[in-house]
Amino acid sequence: MGKIILEANEIYKSYANGRNKLNVLTNFTIKVHQGDVITIIGESGCGKSTALNIMSTLDQPDKGKVKIDSLDISKLNDMNLSKIRNQKIGFVFQSHYLLPEFTALENALMPAWIANKDDKKSAVENIFEYLGILKRKDHYPSQLSGGEKARVCLTRAIINEPLILFADEPTGNLDKKNSEKLVSLFQKINSDFNQTIILTTHNKELADFGNKKLILENGVLT
């Protein structure tokens, strides 16, 4: 087993819901080792996105601690937090959030530009080749299919070689064939580059590819 690169300890998160409190996460705890593929499955509304957002620094828990690469992320200032997001974390979301006025290549290069790495063009082209979308590199998002957009997002998420790749229902908008393709790409990235992956899904088949399959139910992981 690789070293522990993410730890979430006794995480609680609730939302105000009129007069009531909606407890979404209650004692959510997880340890992630380098090279793990963790799939978190659960019914719609059970808190998968909430958990992923907290683990990936996008949201803060009410209580509990998240450590990434041994750093307590609640102790980081905005600048260091942005740096961690840019350099240690990759995100793939169900909605792609590609920038419409930039090409596929430019979208995938964005995190590298932010990190002042100007020499990543051939790296993106290599990943595009690997993912089978190289001939689409100069297309704008509106000129790409759902499956192609998903692969551009995946490239953008891994271009800075993140410690952890997070994916929130990455196949949510794809048909069965493209979902299967995307899942096999995640697998390939894990086995070829030992990429650590945490992904959520409500699809049981998709969850099966994790080496750790977790169920989120009533705010806790089992």
Ligand SMILES: Nc1ncnc2c1ncn2[C@@H]1O[C@H](COP(=O)(O)OP(=O)(O)O)[C@@H](O)[C@H]1O
């Ligand atoms: N910002 C928010 N304010 C209030 N309730 C929220 C907010 N975000 C999510 N919720 C509620 O919290 C629960 C968990 O949401 P979410 O984490 O998105 O679930 P999932 O991703 O598993 O579908 C849902 O019942 C949702 O309605």
Ligand SMILES: [Mg+2]
């Ligand atoms: Mg969700």
